[in-house]
Amino acid sequence: MSHELMPLVVVLEMRHHYMKNYNYLVVDRGSLQAVIVDPAWEIEKIDQALADTQARLSGILLTHSHPDHIHLSKPLAERYGCPIWMSKVEIAASGFSARQLIGIDGSPWTLGQMQIEPIVTPGHTPGSTCYLIGENLFTGDVLFAEGCGICPDTQAAHAMFASLQHLKSRLEPDTRIFPGHSYGQPPGRRMSQLRRDNIYLHFSDKDKFAAAARAIVESKI
Ligand SMILES: [Fe+2]
Structure with missing residues (x-):
């Protein structure tokens, strides 16, 4: 795919009190249709990004159902008359x-x-759910540049281990990773950089991974 036809990713930093999330507007350069990933809090920034790119919002991609990731999905879907996509499993689990x-x-x-x-x-x-669009992967709270999302119990940590293994085998080294949050690194780092720097991608044993992932949760309680 030539550069002109690669999707354009607009990074939007959204704030609400002490919280900071990343939203991503992904624009198809040919048709100027766009999707937004996990919209929350600052709707005027989304409107401005749509105006700046002359794109129209054609859908909303939700990585999961936590409130800081779904916050603006319904108002935007109403305003732009577009679908909201979420995995069937997440819909069933969250209601x-x-x-x-x-x-x-x-x-x-x-x-x-x-x-x-x-x-x-x-x-x-x-x-x-992560979404792969061109060379860009939008990871929500699954994979961060610096770590991975909180797993509520050991079973969930085992599932996370399998998910990260799957991403490692599925993604090209040049894939750009766009997480829902940053803990220091800017969004858009390459998978090859994460594989080098993110220790949660270094585990080869699911129980050792789960012990490390659970230690994060316990340190936050
Ligand atoms: Fe979350």
Whole structure:
């Protein structure tokens, strides 16, 4: 794919009190259709990004059902008349509902010239989903540059271990990782950099991984 046709990723930093999330507007340069990932809190920044790129919002990708990731999904879907996508597993586990909601599995679909491939990666929540669009992976609270999302129990940590193993085998080294939050590193680092620097990608034993992941939870209680 030539550079002109690669999707444009607009990084939006959203704040609410002490919280900071990243939203991503992904624009198909050919059709100027766009999707937004996990919209929350500052709707005017999304409107401005749409105006700046001259794109129209064609859908909302939700990585999971936590409040800081779904916050603006319904108002945006109403305003722009577009669908909300979330994994069927996450919908069943959370009870999230919306008039425009479409449940998805791992089947990709296209929007303009962009292919959107959901990769279901449980662990942080039962149906957490990453979305691969071109060379960009949007990871929500599954994979951060510096770590991975909190796992509520050992079973969830084992699921997270399998999800991270799957991402390691599925992704190209050049894939850019766009997480829901940053703990120091800017969004858009390459998978090869994460594989080198993120210790949660170094484990080869699910129980040792779970012990490390559970230690994070206990240190925060
Ligand atoms: Fe979360």
